[in-house]
Amino acid sequence: MTNRLKTEIEEELLEVEEPKVREKAPAAPSFFTNLFLKGAISKEAATEALPFVIFLAFLGMMYIGNRHTAENNIRKIDKLSKEVKELSWDFKTLKADLMFRSKESEVMKRVDTLLGLKVSIEPPIKLTVNQP
Numbered sequence: 001m002t003n004r005l006k007t008e009i010e011e012e013l014l015e016v017e018e019p020k021v022r023e024k025a026p027a028a029p030s031f032f033t034n035l036f037l038k039g040a041i042s043k044e045a046a047t048e049a050l051p052f053v054i055f056l057a058f059l060g061m062m063y064i065g066n067r068h069t070a071e072n073n074i075r076k077i078d079k080l081s082k083e084v085k086e087l088s089w090d091f092k093t094l095k096a097d098l099m100f101r102s103k104e105s106e107v108m109k110r111v112d113t114l115l116g117l118k119v120s121i122e123p124p125i126k127l128t129v130n131q132p
Helices: 002-017 031-038 043-101 104-114
Strands: none
Touching: 043 104
16 A cells, blocks of 8 residues: 555656646637638628628618708708797787787877877868769
8 A cells, every 4th residue: 555655646746846738729710710711601602792781881871871861951940940930929029019000099199299190070071073
């Protein structure tokens, strides 16, 4: 038994002094490497699909541009609708003011103060013309 124990101690000392160098396992190829080199998509297939990819990119840019244009139009519509509301309020205010100023009593007051004309109390006279 002593020999066996002695050999185990020697082996442990060797392992401590010179640890075993573990070799790295070869790195597993990535998904994209497998996909393009070994998988369904090869360099030739990717090259053939390039026009379609460019077309999809163009459609994406058109979609983004259309979205920006639509948002700008919505902003303009909102701005114009606010302006229309303000102009409508101005119109209604001016119309009410005009209706007030064109009442007979208001016209009489203004004519009396500005021109000095008074409303006649006598009824109008009817003139008749005899024709020969």
